Amino acid sequence: MDQIILFGDSITQGSFEPGLDGFGQRLAHAYARKLDVINRGMSGYNAKWAWPVFRQVRQFPPPGAHVRLLTIWLGANDACIPPSPQCHPIPDFVQSMNQILDHAHATSPGTKIMLLTPPPFSAAYREADLASRSPPLKLDRSFEHTRAYGEAIKELGKARQIPVLDVFRHIWEDAGKSEDKMMEYFTDGLHLNRRGYEIVYREMIGLIQESYSELDPEKMEYIFVPWKDVDWANPEGSLVPRKV
Amino acid sequence: MDQIILFGDSITQGSFEPGLDGFGQRLAHAYARKLDVINRGMSGYNAKWAWPVFRQVRQFPPPGAHVRLLTIWLGANDACIPPSPQCHPIPDFVQSMNQILDHAHATSPGTKIMLLTPPPFSAAYREADLASRSPPLKLDRSFEHTRAYGEAIKELGKARQIPVLDVFRHIWEDAGKSEDKMMEYFTDGLHLNRRGYEIVYREMIGLIQESYSELDPEKMEYIFVPWKDVDWANPEGSLVPRKV
Numbered sequence: 001m002d003q004i005i006l007f008g009d010s011i012t013q014g015s016f017e018p019g020l021d022g023f024g025q026r027l028a029h030a031y032a033r034k035l036d037v038i039n040r041g042m043s044g045y046n047a048k049w050a051w052p053v054f055r056q057v058r059q060f061p062p063p064g065a066h067v068r069l070l071t072i073w074l075g076a077n078d079a080c081i082p083p084s085p086q087c088h089p090i091p092d093f094v095q096s097m098n099q100i101l102d103h104a105h106a107t108s109p110g111t112k113i114m115l116l117t118p119p120p121f122s123a124a125y126r127e128a129d130l131a132s133r134s135p136p137l138k139l140d141r142s143f144e145h146t147r148a149y150g151e152a153i154k155e156l157g158k159a160r161q162i163p164v165l166d167v168f169r170h171i172w173e174d175a176g177k178s179e180d181k182m183m184e185y186f187t188d189g190l191h192l193n194r195r196g197y198e199i200v201y202r203e204m205i206g207l208i209q210e211s212y213s214e215l216d217p218e219k220m221e222y223i224f225v226p227w228k229d230v231d232w233a234n235p236e237g238s239l240v241p242r243k244v
Numbered sequence: 245m246d247q248i249i250l251f252g253d254s255i256t257q258g259s260f261e262p263g264l265d266g267f268g269q270r271l272a273h274a275y276a277r278k279l280d281v282i283n284r285g286m287s288g289y290n291a292k293w294a295w296p297v298f299r300q301v302r303q304f305p306p307p308g309a310h311v312r313l314l315t316i317w318l319g320a321n322d323a324c325i326p327p328s329p330q331c332h333p334i335p336d337f338v339q340s341m342n343q344i345l346d347h348a349h350a351t352s353p354g355t356k357i358m359l360l361t362p363p364p365f366s367a368a369y370r371e372a373d374l375a376s377r378s379p380p381l382k383l384d385r386s387f388e389h390t391r392a393y394g395e396a397i398k399e400l401g402k403a404r405q406i407p408v409l410d411v412f413r414h415i416w417e418d419a420g421k422s423e424d425k426m427m428e429y430f431t432d433g434l435h436l437n438r439r440g441y442e443i444v445y446r447e448m449i450g451l452i453q454e455s456y457s458e459l460d461p462e463k464m465e466y467i468f469v470p471w472k473d474v475d476w477a478n479p480e481g482s483l484v485p486r487k488v
Contacts, residue, residue, distance in 0.1 A: 013276050013277065014273075016260075016269050016270075016272040016273040016276065017273050018265040018269070018270055018273060019265065021262040021263065024272075025260050025262070025269045025272070026260075026262055028260040028268070028269070028272070028283065029258075029260040029261050029262060032257050032258075032260065032283050032285070033257065033283075033285075033286060036280075036282055036283075038280055039272065039276050039277075039280075041276070041277075042277060042466075042468060042471070043470070043471060044470065044471025044472065045471050045474075048479060049471065049474050049479050049483060052479065052480045052483045053468050053483055056483070056484075056485060062306070062307075062308070062309075063306075063307040063308050064306070064307050065306075077471075085474075085476040086471070222286075224286060224297050226287070226288065227286070227287060227288025227289050227293065227321075227330070228288065230289075230293050232329045235292060235293050235296065236296045239293060239296040239297055239300075240300075241300060
């Protein structure tokens with residue numbers, strides 16, 4: 001089957017976690033029997049490290065199949081504050097993102113791409129989480145700094161005409177732009193909980209319907225027919241894969 | 245990446261459904277960055293219809309990757325009672341299963357295989373669910389008939405030396421062999437709920453550890469190193485895929 005590849009950091013890697021109904025799991029459910037959903041999230045990675053991985057991913061595009069949709073969701077780790085080794089300054093971050101996008105276009109020109117901005121960052125929640133660790137850790141990100149990486153993603157999307165899912169804005173607005181309400185969307189101030197992922201999934205499906213309507217899961221047919229459409233007298237004749 | 249393929253009916257297809265923490269979703273989470281988990285469940289299909297699909301699945305084995313584990317979970321629809329068109333008598337069911345297994349061995353000899361028995365069937369629960377539909381439907385399965393298909397799977401596994409996950413027994417015993425308690429494991433008497441899937445996942449991981457310990461997710465490494473092991477001064481040198 002053709003594929004959807006989810007490329008990103010821990011917020012992508014964790015999108016099948018039990019109890020969270022993450023966007024990866026929900027896509028896999030919505031596209032069952034239509035497209036395979038492949039998780040290429042790597043916890044802690046910034047775009048600098050993600051780029052050489054992306055370049056080497058053997059299956060992009062996978063032989064014999066097409067990548068119909070590629071989501072790229074990076075920036076949350078790049079936005080770390082020095083001296084964090086994850087810190088990747090905005091101009092370098094944009095360069096890494098362009099390398100990834102250039103490679104995607106060159107090697108898989110038919111692939112539709114969606115960029116995502118990092119979620120807003122709850123400093124108070126994250127600070128408490130890091131302080132509780134052994135040894136305690138200092139706050140490694142800021143709300144405004146994370147927002148700036150999202151703005152860079154939006155400029156990049158505009159310049160390259162790639163749809164951008166502005167996760168930062170959607171969650172921040174859903175929270176009524178209230179710092180206090182941010183805890184309702186995260187497990188730790190950085191990683192999304194069920195409610196946070198629900199917004200991502202809902203808005204992602206909306207953006208697919210708007211920008212790439214041929215990939216709307218509700219409009220795609222199963223590759224092999226529903227069982228009630230099997231020709232029961234002559235099943236083999238009706239069990240031929242369809243192009244979706 | 246190499247793959248795990250989940251081949252089966254609706255109980256496999258629905259194993260990423262929101263709110264259920266199905267075994268497909270949980271495997272995808274446990275094997276993230278190690279093996280891709282591919283859903284090949286087809287709602288309503290019996291083994292007679294599943295076989296021509298399996299034979300045509302273009303990506304078995306996928307070019308450039310290996311299928312490390314194949315789970316085959318069929319029988320719940322074959323066990324329908326005439327005049328259901330899904331009914332597939334036990335000798336024919338066993339023949340279809342042998343065709344699938346012969347093809348898997350011939351085309352992908354290195355693939356480890358696991359068979360699963362159908363879950364026990366809650367007739368009272370299912371009967372109420374079917375009666376509530378418009379138009380009302382008659383009961384289409386029985387507890388003892390479903391059990392017989394599971395027994396056939398166990399014999400097949402024994403004859404072919406393939407590990408069998410006896411879902412029927414695990415859930416039936418967890419319920420204290422009480423018909424009344426069966427509702428705690430299903431959404432409708434046939435399809436598993438969160439608790440039912442939890443038993444499947446737990447027992448499946450146990451059987452992997454016992455029979456195919458090289459595929460124990462806890463013992464496998466990430467293909468690309470954890471971010472703290474990236475060589476921050478020279479990232480590219482440390483970002484080379486590992487064999488897992």
